[in-house]
Amino acid sequence: MLLPADWQAKLRLRLAFPLTSVQLCLLAIVAGLLAALIILLFRLTIIGIQSFFLERTDDFSGIAEGYRWTLPFIAAGLISIMAMLVGLSHYRMGISYVIHRIKTRYGVMPFWNTFNQFFGGIIALSSGFSVGREGPSVHLGAFGAGLLGQYLHLPYNSIRILAGCGIAAAISASFNTPLAAVIFVMEVVLREYRIHVFVPVMLASVVGALLTRGVFGMGNDLAALKIISISGWHLPYLVLCGIAIGAGAYVFNQSIWRILKWFQKWHLALKLLLAASITAAIGHVVPQAMGAETGAIFYAVTASNEFWLLLTILLAKFVLTVVAVGLAVPGGVVGPIFGIGIVAGTLLAFLPVVVSGEASLSGTYATLGMAGFMAATLHAPLAALVAVMELSYNPDIIVPAMLVITCAYVTTVQLFKNKSIFVLQLELQQLPYKLAPADDVLQKVGVLAMLDKEYLLLSASEEDKIDTLLADKPAHQLLLQKTDDPEQPFLLIDYDLEASMTGQATLLRQPLQGLSHQATMAEVHTLLDEQKAGVVYIYDPQQPEQVLGLIRWEQVRALLTKQNNLI
Template identity: 45%
Template structure:
């Protein structure tokens, strides 16, 4: 499991971790439904509340979130997909328990009290945390824990939307940002398990199957390209305004920020109740009022502002759900505007689906994930080609004219959270030390110099590790002959002090320990530093970087 190869052990753990992650996401979803039953006549329908109730509900929700965050520590309130991306880079997907606790409780409260947020952010966090915890408790190599955390993400998304294929592509395109077979197979298995479990609880529905079958032909391709261009502009405005809000308010205390988000959400919800909550109510309203451009435009503006302030000010929740809602409303508005420019018949529901695909693709910079998400959610393969046109034009306009990037990466940049590693370190992180270490060595305890030379001469294929007891513990040294490049062939014994590395570490940590002196070796231990399993030399790492070979 330490090597970048497909292993049945990791696949088995992916199935187990995916099942637990999916069950956790189902408990999260049921908790939201249970809480909403106390004050809503229908789940997600905030129109049943009075205007004053809609104004006060988000404020009450934020007070509950802040109370729980105060008990655990405000700095543990950070959660969601950007935080998971950060933890995957800096700690191989191992997430602090208190962050996960705040994500669960805060997410349930926020999604129950009308904030324009999605379930996928908490689902990603909960899945990654669950599988990362499993891997760390089993003392797996860190590179395997990273893959296992990605499996939890896939299971969480599949359990949230019942879209296993889109979940796999989302993980590869957005979370890991690389396609490797040894990662793809366990991630795929976890997504399948997540989807199977959610189907057993909620049935086979995908959530958007109420859309009628698409009726888009070649005569609609030009309008779809124009729609994509509009969506690209809107997505760029969404991302950049979100970043501006984060940048402006990030020095404010979390209490102030969340209260501002609650007041904005409550005020907008007072006038536009369909903009509150997750995407389903906004989509249903836009389809029911597809001929009223002014009403839809106001709904779009309210949903847009609610989402960027909720996400930008730190309310725990996801962004993909609101993105789908904004895309559907924007697609319907686009259809009405294009009707006035180009002749022809346009079905607003078809353009709503295209709006969802194009806006999601441009916002997340994930065209393939957006395409498959909309196809699976609507259960309509026929929209692939039209959706590709909308996605291609929206991504092209957003990237080329507005320099738009993934909203998650833009958030990480403005928050100054690391998500990149140097190419050398990224390459070495994929291999655990136990997969590259040498296990043949002689261990001598405080030997005299002549004994060191004698053992090195007799054991040509083995390394010599010297143990020197100290009052505070033991120190280990790696001994080797040093033959000068010039002059008489005289060999001298050189001893390099060895740095201990846990068996969970990767070659990246070994390189960091040896990179400055560019010689010597590290020793690998299990549980205790005196339980030596093997060693890795700098020459091995250098050879791998130059030739792709692990063992010399």
């Protein structure tokens, strides 16, 4: 271990409370560093592979048709072989799966799923599939941060926060957007805003931004877009643009959902083969639509006055993304959403350019298109706004972006009843992502924060002292340690109240259920909720024969009663 035993015990106790602490902030920095290093390795590997056959990263239009045609098939074969060797049960990946694990497993990510995500994501992104790097980034960031929490055997409520820290650092390292990364974690992944969570997530995001800037510099994917101020007469047109983008987001999400549903029972290898066939066919005709978002952004900048080329790229990018995401290619959806939104915004700029004659409007509209499409597809309006602010470095974009985001989001939610793409994926895969109100409160408190140490522990040889001790210390819980049952090594000793009504002093020996010191009060609630009474004992898995303390049902009930104090 990195720390002495007594320091570890104090650290775990401190982190069991849902409070801001220096210890949690320091761990967030370490978790952010681990996550960011994994993402930098991930990004550099993709860039290194693409450097062998691409003149510019993510631009597949300059390579020979034979290479462009075969790359998706090679990638599909490699991903299929790797997935089958590791096990198809470990193929669940991406942001939707991370949201599921955050809610049900405190963000602890399985190793083999992460293995598939890391290498599968590298192969998919290197070969021209229209997927983004943020899906793998979120998964890998959560894994790296969770690994730290597991190594130190921290309470699960703090591991969940560290997973959020890892995700923020990973997104920040991937896109150089530290504030948008924080908002994305709070709005989409954790889906809550609490100070004791916000502060460490923010620190981890800073670490991710510093590392990526040290390696890649201060630039970002939107640096080439020229953004200018627009006058008030554009605003009514921006409302129409927002409505159109909201409708497009509905078509996009529903298309992915239908592909997921139609091909749900297909074998993975067949799905990937179909995705490779469509990618190769469309990429043969429109190579500018292949890859993540960088290629589409490049052509939105360099060919902003070529309407039919941009429209072709938009339609091809739309289809390629729907196919890749719907047919289980291991990558994210946010990067292609950026590309689709930017090309769509550039196309929407043609009308005001014709009216005003200002050819420089395309960069501004491209950025607004990205913001509206991101907000409507992901149901993340605040993250979209902050991303635009960070990527553009221009305050003049804020008001128009707010207008487009609002119109796009309201249109897609109210008029089309559109759900977030992540929610659609979770519901189709039948992965739970919501918590009962009681569990939502109790998951935030570790059992170490509520330990009751008013108990007496007797060995099997001291059983004859039970009557005396019950009489001398009635306020203390009495435990008897057994040696013949390793599954239930402790008994709770108490009087049988029903028998005592008849004048008999009968003792009850009830087996106690135990929980690891990493557990939260939600696990205690699960064990005791049926009887609405009882006790569980808490132990250290490294020393299971020792009782750290007890948790009573009354403490669970009291915590739920005072839930507002946890905010």
